[in-house]
């Protein structure tokens with residue numbers, strides 16, 4: 001397998017309407033990104049540039065990747081995901097060339113969303129790479145970004161970070177990732193959608209979603225998954241012990257709630 005090649009992906013079918021809650025986040029994504037792309041003539045009249053990318057920032061496990069996929073779905077685009085921290089560690093001295101290759105391949109698959117996860121990794125503050133090689137990587141990214149969004153280009157670049165303060169300042173200038181959207185921890189409707197997603201595929205009985213939603217303030221998407229997995233483990237253990245399926249109950253959920261705590265602080 002050619003490890004420097006980006007993954008083959010099909011056209012994304014997820015839509016923003018599949019993302020539960022987060023009304024304000026979705027409104028910002030429409031206003032700053034999707035709507036101008038959908039109405040290029042109006043955008044032009046207002047001197048709104050269609051170039052550059054969108055940076056999603058916020059605590060880990062709160063759906064940035066999920067939202068990015070939904071944005072690709074809205075654009076009728078393919079979704080191509082690259083984790084920049086992996087690029088640095090895997091490709092060592094060849095990072096610039098591979099960044100170029102990744103962008104070139106994404107352009108070939110246009111319309112495509114290229115998703116750069118952990119974009120802070122090239123900011124230098126948390127990397128062990130020497131600063132010159134990081135500068136080269138950032139410069140390569142800037143060069144690629146400067147060609148994004150021109151007419152009929154069909155390449156859309158999204159980036160994500162949990163550490164917006166570590167993102168290289170040059171990447172945030174106009175024409176680059178100049179639009180930023182905070183993806184905060186899931187609100188009540190989002191938590192309901194996430195919990196539903198994890199419980200729907202399991203035998204459950206007497207689950208009061210409304211109560212769970214209220215008790216999980218501050219939980220990330222990843223925490224909610226952990227909570228449901230923990231409760232399911234308890235029901236599974238009881239089922240094995242009794243020799244008959246014991247559906248996940250509210251008491252399993254409450255016991256899980258004693259063990260699983262939110263992993264993120266206030267944002």
Ligand code: ATP
Pocket residue numbers: 018019020021022059060061062063064065066067160186190191193194197220221222
């Ligand atoms: P991040 O990229 O912010 O670290 P993530 O994109 O990996 O996070 P999680 O928040 O861990 O996403 O979500 C994991 C899964 O939970 C998603 O793949 C999706 O199935 C579900 N999920 C997350 N947020 C929502 C939401 N708002 N509505 C519905 N399902 C969601």
